[in-house]
Amino acid sequence: MSDPHQPEIDVKYVAHLARMHLSDDEAEVFQEQLEHILEHVRQLSDLDVSGVEPTAHAVPVHNVFREDAVDASLPHEQAMDNAPQSRQGLFVVPRILE
Amino acid sequence: MAKFADHNETFSLAGLQQGTFSSVEWVTDLLQRIERSDKTINAYISTDGEWALEQAKAADQRRASGEAGPLCGAPIGVKDVLNVQGQPCHCASRILEGYTSPYDATAVSRLRDQGAVLLGRLNMDEFAMGSTNENSAFGAVRNPWNPDFVPGGSSGGSAAAVAAGSAWAALGTDTGGSIRQPASFCGRVGLKPSYGRVSRFGLTAFASSLDQIGPITQTVSDAATLLTALAGHDAKDSTSLKQAVPDYSSALKGDLRGMRLGLPKQYFIEGMDQEVEAAVRQATEQCRELGAELVEVSLPHTEYAIATYYIIATAEASANLARFDGVRYGAREAGSDPLDQYGKTRAAFFGPEVKRRIILGTYVLSSGYHDAYYLRAQQVRTLIRRDFEDAFKQCDALLTPVAPTTAYRIGERTADPIQMYLGDIFTVTANLAGICGLSVPCGFSSADLPIGLQILGPAFGEETILRVGHAYEQSTDWHVRRPPLWAGTAS
Structure with missing residues (x-):
C-alpha cells in the first residue's frame, strides 16, 4: 500500500488538521505509534469488499423527522453559563479580523 | 451502622423494599464506605453527599407514601461521561475543568424519576478511551480484587465501585467493551444493550x-431491573428505537431447555490465557447441564x-x-x-490517548x-454484521470469553x-454489529482475579441473554464472592 521507507502519515500535519498543537516529543512518539497502528489496520486491504454496502450505523432507521414546531430548549443564559469568557450574552474569542 | 456490618445479606434492593433499612441509612453508610475504599481504588471522581442524602430522604418519603417502584431509594453511581444537572461532567479530562451540566442525560432522568439516588461521579478513561482506566486526569482506578491490577476500562470506576460495595449499581457506557470488560475484570455483571435500546441524549x-x-451490577436480576428503567424511545435521540420495552425481570425464569447456544470458534483462540479458556469452557458445559444445546458457529471476519x-x-471521535x-x-x-x-x-488539556x-x-x-x-472499514463492518446474522440463524445466543486474559497489571500495557x-x-464486534452483550462472572484465575463469560444476543435480544445469564449465575456462586476490599475493609 505504501513505500516502507516513506512514512505514510505526517503526524504534525494531521494534528494541524485537527487544530491541535503537538510538541516535538509528542510528535515523535505518536509518529512511531501511529505508523505501527496503521500497519496493523492495513490488513483490511486483504479483504475483497467489492459490492459490499458500507454500514454507517446498525439500526434500521433513516431520516427521523419531528413536527416542525417550537419546543422548549435550553435558556440562553444557561447555555452561556459554562463559557470561559462571555460578554453581553456572546462568547468572547480572540480577534479574527484586524 | 451495625445493620450493614455484614453487607452481604443486606446489599440488595430487597432490604429497602422490605423496610429492613431506609435509603437514608443505606446512603449514609455508603458515603462512609466510599471514603474508605477510595483511598485504595479511586473509583469516584467526586461525590455530593449532601445532595445524595436529600435524594435518599425524598425516596424514603415516597416509599412511605406507597408510590415507590423497585428503584426508589437505590444508590447508584454515574460514569463521569453522563450529564447530571448541576453536577460536574469532566469525562475524566482536564479540558472540561469547571463545567457544570445544564441538564440531565435521559438515562439519568429516567433513574431519577424512579427515585434512584445518585451518589457521585465515577472515574473512567478520559472520554471513555481506554481499556484499563489508566487514562484519567483524576488518576488510575485500581481493581478491588488486587490493587496492583487495573479494573479494566473505560467504565473502570463503575465496575470497581460496584465490586467494592461502594455503590449498589452503576451506569457505564460501552463503545467497544467498556461496560463488559471492566465488569469481567472486577467480577461483576455488565450489560451492553443493543444499539438504539437506550437513549444516548446527554x-x-x-x-x-x-x-x-x-448498567454494571451485582447480579443479572439487578441488570434487568435497571434496563427496564433505562430502555425506550426518546425524541431527543433519533437513533433510539420505538420498540416496546418489556419487563426484563419477567424474562428471568426457567432453565435453558430448548435453547441453542453457539460457541464461535474464532473466540477460542491460541494464545489466550489458559485459565480464562478453561473457566469459560466450564461455564458452557454448565449451560449444557442446564438444558441448552451447544453448537459450534463461525464468525469468519472476527x-x-x-x-x-x-x-x-x-x-x-475526531469529529465529536x-x-x-x-x-x-x-x-x-x-x-x-x-x-x-x-x-x-x-494541546494543553487533552491526554495522550485522546490525542492519539x-x-x-x-x-x-x-x-x-x-x-x-x-x-473500507464501514464495508468490513457490514461483513461483521452479516457474520452475526448468519450465526443467530443457528442459535439463540453466543457464549464467549469477555477478554482473552484477566486484568492486566497496572502499567503493563500502557507503552x-x-x-x-x-x-x-x-x-x-458487538458494538460494530449493534447487538447486545452481557458479562457474567464465571470463575477466578490462580492469582484470584475474576474471569467473565460473555453472552451475546441479536439486536433487541436482551431478554434472551438476561435469561441465559440469570440461569447460569443462579447455578454458580461466583457472583456472591466478595473482593478483599469489599466495602473498604481491606484485610
Whole structure:
C-alpha cells in the first residue's frame, strides 16, 4: 500500500488538521505509534469488499423527522453559563479580523 | 451502622423494599464506605453527599407514601461521561475543568424519576478511551480484587465501585467493551444493550454509531431491573428505537431447555490465557447441564474487527471531540487568534490517548485516505454484521470469553497501544454489529482475579441473554464472592 521507507502519515500535519498543537516529543512518539497502528489496520486491504454496502450505523432507521414546531430548549443564559469568557450574552474569542 | 456490618445479606434492593433499612441509612453508610475504599481504588471522581442524602430522604418519603417502584431509594453511581444537572461532567479530562451540566442525560432522568439516588461521579478513561482506566486526569482506578491490577476500562470506576460495595449499581457506557470488560475484570455483571435500546441524549459522545449506556451490577436480576428503567424511545435521540420495552425481570425464569447456544470458534483462540479458556469452557458445559444445546458457529471476519473498530471509532471521535476548543465550555488556553487558541487549548488539556485517537481519526477521514481506510472499514463492518446474522440463524445466543486474559497489571500495557487494543477483540464486534452483550462472572484465575463469560444476543435480544445469564449465575456462586476490599475493609 505504501513505500516502507516513506512514512505514510505526517503526524504534525494531521494534528494541524485537527487544530491541535503537538510538541516535538509528542510528535515523535505518536509518529512511531501511529505508523505501527496503521500497519496493523492495513490488513483490511486483504479483504475483497467489492459490492459490499458500507454500514454507517446498525439500526434500521433513516431520516427521523419531528413536527416542525417550537419546543422548549435550553435558556440562553444557561447555555452561556459554562463559557470561559462571555460578554453581553456572546462568547468572547480572540480577534479574527484586524 | 451495625445493620450493614455484614453487607452481604443486606446489599440488595430487597432490604429497602422490605423496610429492613431506609435509603437514608443505606446512603449514609455508603458515603462512609466510599471514603474508605477510595483511598485504595479511586473509583469516584467526586461525590455530593449532601445532595445524595436529600435524594435518599425524598425516596424514603415516597416509599412511605406507597408510590415507590423497585428503584426508589437505590444508590447508584454515574460514569463521569453522563450529564447530571448541576453536577460536574469532566469525562475524566482536564479540558472540561469547571463545567457544570445544564441538564440531565435521559438515562439519568429516567433513574431519577424512579427515585434512584445518585451518589457521585465515577472515574473512567478520559472520554471513555481506554481499556484499563489508566487514562484519567483524576488518576488510575485500581481493581478491588488486587490493587496492583487495573479494573479494566473505560467504565473502570463503575465496575470497581460496584465490586467494592461502594455503590449498589452503576451506569457505564460501552463503545467497544467498556461496560463488559471492566465488569469481567472486577467480577461483576455488565450489560451492553443493543444499539438504539437506550437513549444516548446527554452522553458525551465518543463514537456515536457505537456508544450505548448500560448498567454494571451485582447480579443479572439487578441488570434487568435497571434496563427496564433505562430502555425506550426518546425524541431527543433519533437513533433510539420505538420498540416496546418489556419487563426484563419477567424474562428471568426457567432453565435453558430448548435453547441453542453457539460457541464461535474464532473466540477460542491460541494464545489466550489458559485459565480464562478453561473457566469459560466450564461455564458452557454448565449451560449444557442446564438444558441448552451447544453448537459450534463461525464468525469468519472476527480477525478484522480490531482494525475496523479502531478506524470507525477514532474517525467518529475526531469529529465529536472537535467541539472541545475552549470557546463554549471547559478550560481555555489563551492564543493569539482563534486557531492558535484551539490548538493550544487542545494541546494543553487533552491526554495522550485522546490525542492519539484524534490524530488517527482525522487521518483516516482525510482527503486521499478516506476510501482506503474509513469507507473500507464501514464495508468490513457490514461483513461483521452479516457474520452475526448468519450465526443467530443457528442459535439463540453466543457464549464467549469477555477478554482473552484477566486484568492486566497496572502499567503493563500502557507503552504499546496495539497490545492494549488487541485485548478488546471479543467485545468490539458487538458494538460494530449493534447487538447486545452481557458479562457474567464465571470463575477466578490462580492469582484470584475474576474471569467473565460473555453472552451475546441479536439486536433487541436482551431478554434472551438476561435469561441465559440469570440461569447460569443462579447455578454458580461466583457472583456472591466478595473482593478483599469489599466495602473498604481491606484485610
